[in-house]
Amino acid sequence: MKKDLFKKFLVMVLVICTIVATTGCASKKTDENNTTSTEPTTAAQNTSTEKKEIKFFHRFPDEPFNSFIESKIAEYETAHPDIDIVVTSAQNDPYKEKIKVVVGTDDCPDVFFSWPGEFSERFIREDLVMDLKPYLDADQEWKDSLLATQLAEYTTSDGMVYGIPFRLDGKMFFYNKDIFEEQGLSIPATWDEFIAVCDKLQEAGITPIAYGNQDQWPSAHYIGTLNQMLVSDEVRAKDYEATTGEFTDPGYEKALTYYQQLIPYFSQGTNGLTHDMVRTSFSQGQAGMIYVELVEIPYIKQENPELNYGMFNFPTVEGAGDPTILTGSPEGFVVSSKTKYPEECVEFLKWFLGPEVGAEQAQTIGWFNGSVGIDKAVTDDYLKEAYNVIANATKMGPWFDASLYSTVCNEYLTEVSSLTNGDITTAEAMAKIQKVAKEAQTIAATDK
Amino acid sequence: METKQKVTSKNLILKILIHLFLLSLVGFIFLPMLWLILNSLKTNNELFANSLALPEVWQFHNYVIAWSKGLFAYFKNSVIVSAIALSFILLFSSFFAYGLTRFKLKGSNLIFFVVLGGMALSEQVALVPLYKILQTLHLYNTYLALILPYIAFRIPFTAFLLRSYFISIPKELEEAAVIDGYNSLQIFTKIIVPISKPVLSSCAIVNLNFVWNEFLFANVFLESKSIMTIPIGLMSFKGDMKADYTVMLAGIAVASIPLIALFICMQKQFVRGLTAGAVKG
Amino acid sequence: MKKKKLTPYLYVLPGLLMVLSFVYIPVVANFFYSFFRLSSYSVDKKFVGFDNFVRLFTNEAFPIMIRNNLYYCIISLIVQVGFGTFVALMLESKLTGRLRNFYRNVYFIPALISLSAVGLLFTFVYSPDLGLINNFLESIGLEQYTQVWLGDSKLAIFCIIAMSQWQFTGYITLLMVVAIQSVSTDYLEAAKIDGAGPIRTAVNIIIPLAKEQLLVCSIITIIGAFKVFTEVYSTTSGGPGKSSQVLGTYLYQNAFLHDDMGMAAATGVLIFIITVTVSIIQIKVTKSGEV
Secondary structure (H helix, E strand, O other): OOHHHHHHHHHHHHHHHHHHHHHHHHHHHHHHOOOOOOOHHHHHHHHHOOOEEEEEEEOOOOOOHHHHHHHHHHHHHHHOOOEEEEEEEOOHHHHHHHHHHHHOOOOOOOEEEEOOOHHHHHHHHOOOEOOOHHHHHHOHHHHHOEOHHHHHOOEOOOOOEOOEEEEOOOEEEEEEHHHHHHOOOOOOOEHHHHHHHHHHHHHOOOEEEEOOOOOOHHHHHHHHHHHHHHOOHHHHHHHHOOOOOOOOOHHHHHHHHHHHHHHHHEOOOHHHOOHHHHHHHHHOOOEEEEEEEHHHHHHHHHHOOOOOEEEEOOOEOOOOOOOOOEEOOOEEEEEEOOOOOHHHHHHHHHHHOOHHHHHHHHHHHOOOOOEOOHHHHOOOHHHHHHHHHHHHOOOEEOOHHHHOOHHHHHHHHHHHHHHHOOOOOHHHHHHHHHHHHHHHHHHHHHHO | OHHHHHHHHHHHHHHHHHHHHHHHHHHHHHHHHHHHHHHHOOOHHHHHHOOOOOOOOOOOHHHHHHHHHHHHHHHHHHHHHHHHHHHHHHHHHHHHHHHHHHOOOOOHHHHHHHHHHHHHOOHHHHHHHHHHHHHHOOOOOOHHHHHHHHHHHHHHHHHHHHHHHHHOOOHHHHHHHHHOOOOHHHHHHHHHHHHOHHHHHHHHHHHHHHHHHOOHHHHHHOOOHHHOOHHHHHHOOOOOOOOOHHHHHHHHHHHHHHHHHHHHHHHHHHHHHHHHHOOOO | OHHHHHHHHHHHHHHHHHHHHHHHHHHHHHHHHOOEEOOOOOOOOEEOOOHHHHHHHHOOHHHHHHHHHHHHHHHHHHHHHHHHHHHHHHHHOOOOHHHHHHHHHHHHHHHHOOHHHHHHHHHHHOOOOOOHHHHHHHHOOOHHHOOOHHHOOOOHHHHHHHHHHHHHHHHHHHHHHHHHHOOOHHHHHHHHHOOOOHHHHHHHHHHHHOHHHHHHHHHHHHHHHHHOOHHHHOOOOOOOOOOOOOHHHHHHHHHHOOOOHHHHHHHHHHHHHHHHHHHHHHHHHHOOOOO
16 A cells, blocks of 8 residues: 555655766766767757867876966966866876776867877877878978977877877986085996996995886886897887887897896885985985986976086997987877867967967976977076977987887886896896787787 | 682783783784874975984974865765765665565575675676776766766675674564554664664675775776775875875875774774674675 | 565665676676777777687786785785684683773774775885885894885785785774674683683684684685785785786786786686685585575
C-alpha cells in the first residue's frame, strides 16, 4: 500500500543522482567553458554568450609566470571583447601525461603548450596539430620578427611550422666567480681543463659540480650534450628516430664514459637530490659549478640576489659530432587542428608571443620569447648575456629526453641513473639501451 | 607474603618496560610529524642550513601562503567529492544489505557473491578501461569522474560489513513494526538505521579515509587544477624547477588535520563500531 | 503482488548496478585491452595477441618488480601483522592501564594521512642533505651511518617499505585490538584460574580465538603489497635505475608515460590474477564466509 512512498523515495534518489550528475557536468563546463557544443544542452546554455571560446592549456602554473600569463590574456580579452580565453595549466610531468590524454579527444584545447621534436611530431602524425606555415608566409612582418634559429626547432623536416616559441632556453655551466677567484681558477674550455678545475675545487673542500638527479631528467642534459659532440648529426638523427634507432655507434658509450668521469665531482648522493635543491646550494655558494638552463636565472636571483656568477659553454670534447651546438630548445605553443577558430588562435599567438609582450615578459619574469631584439628592454646583465648566448647560437640541440621515443628515453635515463650509482658499467648500460631501442623499432613500426 | 611482593615488584618492572617500549613507539610515530611541523614554520634557507634547528622567526605565514596557493580550492574539492561519494556509498550499501538480508530474493546468493567479488578487484586493474569509459561519457575531468568509481569500489566492502551486522538484528523488532503498519522503507529508516549507527559510523570513517586520501584515480581522471582534490593538489606544490619546500610542508600539515581531528573526536564510536561489525580493512 | 516482489530488488539494484558498471565492466574490458596495442590519443587499436604479456614477462624490470612486491609483502606481514599483533596484545594486557587508548590512537594516526602526503614528507625525511634521518645521525655523531637512502639503488625500496610500516602498523594493531577485545572474558578468566601467565594466555587462548581476524589482516596486507603504487610514485617513481619499480608504477608508466595502454592492461591482468588468487585462498581457508 505504502509502496508509493518507497517509490517516491527512489525517485528522489534518482533526482539527486541526476542533479549531482548535471552539476558535476555544469561545474566542468564553467570550469573549462567547453567549446565542444556537441551536446544540445550546453548549446542551449551558451546561447546568451556569443563569445568565441579559445581553450588555452599551458605548463607554467608556478608564480610569477602563471600570473604573468593570465594578466596578458586578460589584457587581450579586454582588447578583443568577442574572444574568451579559458586557461588551464599543469606542472611539467603531469602536463606530459594530461596533454596526451586530451589531445585526441573533442576536449582538446585550441592552443596548447608542446615541446618541439618528437613530443609534438607524434601528434602531427595523427594530424592533431595545425600547420602555421601558411599564416607565417602570409605575414612576412610576423615571420621576420621571430628568431629563425628558434623557429627552425618548430619546423618539421618537410617544412611544416607547428609552433611558436614562448620561452627560449639553453643549457650552460654557471660558475661561482668568487670561488673561482679565491682558488685562482679560470674558465675551462676543454675537457682536461674542466677536470683540472674540478680537482682543484675538490682539493679545496668545495663540491665541484652541484648536481641532483633524483628526477632523472637532469642527466639527460649531460648525456644529450655529450652525444652531440661525440656522435655525428646524421647518426644521431637516425638513432633518435624510433623506427630506425639502434644506438650502436661507439660515440654513445664514449659519452657515458665521459659522464662517468664526472661522478666523483658531483654533489654527494646525487640520486637522492633534486635539481632545485642543488641549485639552492649553488646559489648559497656551496658549490663551484652547476649545469643549468638559462631560464633558471630568475630562480637564482630569488634564491640569492647577491650571488656573483658567470657562465661558460660545456667544455669541448673531441668527437665525430658538432661542439658548436647549444643544448636546449625553445618551448612554445601549438594550435590544435580541431579548433573552430584557427584565425583567432593565430591572431592571439601573434600578439601573445610577439615582440611587444616579449619585451615585457623578459623584463618582468626573466624569460625571453622568440622575438628579435627583446633584450633591449632588459636591465639585468645575466639575462642580457643569456639572450645573446641563445640569439647568437648557430644551431640548437633539442632536449635529449624530449627527442627520444618514450620507452627508449626511459631506459636511457634509468640506466644513467644506475650508472651514477655505480651499479652497472657503460657497456652494460648501452647493451640495455640498444635492446629497448630494438623493441621500440617494432612497436613504432606497428603504430605506423 | 614475600613471594607476593616479588611478583608485584616484578610486575612493576615489567610495567615500566612495557610503557617505555610503547612510549618509544609513540616517539617513533611522532618524530616525522614534529619534524614536519617544525620545518613548516621556517624559511627555506633555514631548512637547508639545518633541519633540526629552531627557526629564528616562526614563519606562520607559510600556512597562509599554502592555503592561498591553492590548498583552499583543493580542500573545497575534497569536501565536495567526499561528501557526495560517502553519502551514496552508505545509502546504496545499506539498501543493498537491507534488501539481501530482509527479503527472500531469487538469486540473492549470486547477487551477493557478485558484489562481494568486487572486493577482490583492485583499482589498478580497472584503471585504463575506466579512464577510457569516463572519456567516452564526457565525464573525464569532472567531479563525477571520481565520485562514480569511488562509490562503486567501496560498495562491496561496505555492503559486506553492513550485511553481517544486519543479519544479527533480531527479526522480532521488525515483526512488531509490520504490525504497526510500517512499510519496508519505514522499517529501514526507523528501525534498522538507528540500531546500526555505530557500524554505520565506522563504515563512514573507513570510507572517508579512503575517499579523502585516494590518489590513483584522482591523479588520472582529473586534469584541471581547479577541481583537484588534496592528495594530488599537494603534489603540485612540488614545482617544476623550484619548490617552496617549507610552504609545501605546511600544506601537508594542513591537509592531514581534518581526518586526524575527526578521528580523535569520534574514536570511541569508531572503535565500538569496529567491534560490532568487525571491520576488515 | 507483482509490486511487492519488485520492491526488494529496488533496494539491491542501485548498488549492484554501480558495481557492475564501474568495477566489473572495466575489469572485463581490461582483459580485452591486454591483447591490443593502443594509445591514449590514437583511435585505432591493433590486435597483438599475447605480445603484451610476452613483453611484460621478458622485460628486464619484471623480476625486479616481482621481487620488490614480494619484499613489500613479506616485510609488511612480519612488521604490520606480526609486530602489530604483538603490540595489540601488549595494549590489551593488564599491564598498560589507562594509557592504552592513548597509545592505540596515536599508532593509528599515520593511517589517516594521505599516501601522497606521507610520500612527500618522507622524501624530506630521507633527503641526504636536509633530511631528518641524516641530520639526526650527524647531530649525535654517527656521520658514518648517513646514507643517500632513496637515492641508493639497494636501499630505495626498503626505505619506501619502511615508510609504509610506519604508516600502517598502527592500523593492523587497532584491528587486532578490536578482535582481542571481542574474545570473551570467560576464556580469560578460565586461563587465569589455570594459572596461565600473560604470554601463555596470549599464545594459547587469544591468538587461536582471534585467528580469523589475523588471517583477514594478513590478506589485506598481502593484497595491499601487490597493489602498491602511490608510495613508490610519490617518492622515487621506481628509481634509481629500476631498483624500486613495482607492478603498480610499471602499469601507470606504461599507460600514461609511454602511451602503451595494452601493456598497462596486461600488467593489470597480472595484478588481477595475484589478488584474486589470494582472495580465493582467503575464502577457502576461512570457510566462515558463510555465503
